Amino acid sequence: MASTTTSSSPMILTYFEFAGPAEPVRWALAMTGQPWEDxxxxxxxxPALKPGLPNGQVPILEVGGKVLPQSGAQLRYVGKLAGLYPEDALEAAFADAAVDAVGDSHMKLVPTIQEKDKAKQAEMREKLATDFLPTWLGNLEKALAAAGGSYFAGGKLSIGDIAVVARLVWLKDGSLDGIPATIVDEYPLLSALVERVKAEPKIVAYHEKRSEISTK
Ligand SMILES: N[C@@H](CCC(=O)N[C@@H](CS)C(=O)NCC(=O)O)C(=O)O
Known part of the structure; x- marks a missing residue:
């Protein structure tokens, strides 16, 4: 674990009810093994919260009374606490590259989430599913192969894997209408990575807790 300034009170991550850019941060928080508020x-x-937010956006992470914006910074910070950020500078950069690739997909997905016209949204999603996403997934598959096939950086679980898998699970769970739930299936290394990360005991515990909450 990194020796990093932290606070004794639980960290609080605030975001909407869906995965989005907050989900990797939630998984990394779960991986710390410490209490935190989701x-x-x-x-x-x-709208009532927006004027008080550092960038007018969520997710925000509250740490000991300070408010940290930007999901990438949050993920790196929590990743360091959880031992998920490589010590080696180059391996850390490869973990960051995987996180940044997920950011690229965010830029493409957000306009389709904001589109209120369902027919227009379906058209945008179809274009994503046949154009951007296969290229994006193919590039990630190649990056994973180049890193040895099991993890994106340093030969072990890092925030890069967490960010990619949280995004792939969102694509696969059918909640984004128009994105086929099978879209990741033809990428064997990514598919195996999804199963490997989802099987991490603290990630399993996080999902069990979420399903208890959502059935209440
Ligand atoms: N670069 C920011 C982007 C955050 C972002 O796009 N937040 C969106 C939700 S996904 C938001 O708060 N939108 C509301 C708004 O901008 O008014 C991050 O990664 O945290």
Missing amino acids: KRISFAEF
Whole structure:
């Protein structure tokens, strides 16, 4: 574990009810093994919060009374606490590259989430599913192969794997209408990585807790 300034009070991550850029941070928080609060807000609650947010956006991570914006910074910080950020500078950069690739997909997905016209949204999603996503997935598959096939950086689990897998699970779970749930299936290394990361005991415990909450 990195020796990093932290606080004794539990960290609080605030985001909407869906995965988005917060999900890798949630998984990394789960991997710390420490208590943390998974604060989920509705779209209706957001406008009242927005003026008080550092960049007018979520996710935010509250750490000992300080408010940290930007999911990438949050993921790196929590990843260091959880032992998920490589010590070696070059391996850390490869983990960052995988995180940044997920950011590229965020830029493409967000306009389709914001589109209110369902027919237009379906058209945008179809274009994503046949154009951007296969190239993006193919590039990730190649990067994983180049790193040895099991993990994106340093031969062990890092924030790069967490970020990619959290995004792939979102694509695969069918919640984004128009993105086929089978879209990752033809990429064997990525598919195996999804299973490997989902089987991490602290990630399993996080998902069990979420399903208890969502059935209440
Ligand atoms: N670069 C930021 C982007 C965050 C972002 O795009 N947040 C969106 C939700 S996914 C948001 O708060 N949108 C509301 C708004 O901008 O008013 C990050 O990675 O945290």
